[in-house]
Amino acid sequence: MDFAYVVAIIIAVVGFSLVVASDRTRRNTRESARLAAIERKLDTIMTHLGIEEPAATQDSEVLAHLMQGQKIQAIKVYRERTGTGLAEAKDAVERMARERGLS
Structure with a gap:
């Protein structure tokens, strides 16, 4: 195989890996934000109902x-x-x- 061909394959694999990792990070960030919003809503409901968090x-x-x-x-x-x-x-x-x- 030609050296340039091997380098092109390596660059393609690294690029694909970065795209997959970026998508995973974006998904985790989105899920974290959603979970934080749910927790805030639950805290508001508990406060409104006078429910105290367990010890x-x-x-x-x-x-x-x-x-x-x-x-x-x-x-x-x-x-x-x-x-x-x-x-x-x-x-x-x-x-x-x-x-x-x-x-």
Whole structure:
């Protein structure tokens, strides 16, 4: 085979791979946005109906960090475990600390 022919095939394969990866990324972004919109709507409905979210995970690692005075680390662990945003995690960890008199 001619060297130029091999290079053309490699470029075509790489280009096709980039197109497929781009489509997958676009689809994931679209799904993430849709899921976020659904979560906001559900939160609005729960607030309107006066339904409170079930108690946050009482993770022993989060509590251990709180007892050691490591609030930032407790928030990081809480976020990793629950997937919540920074403000929500901070509120939840502070609530856990207040409930246990660790403020």
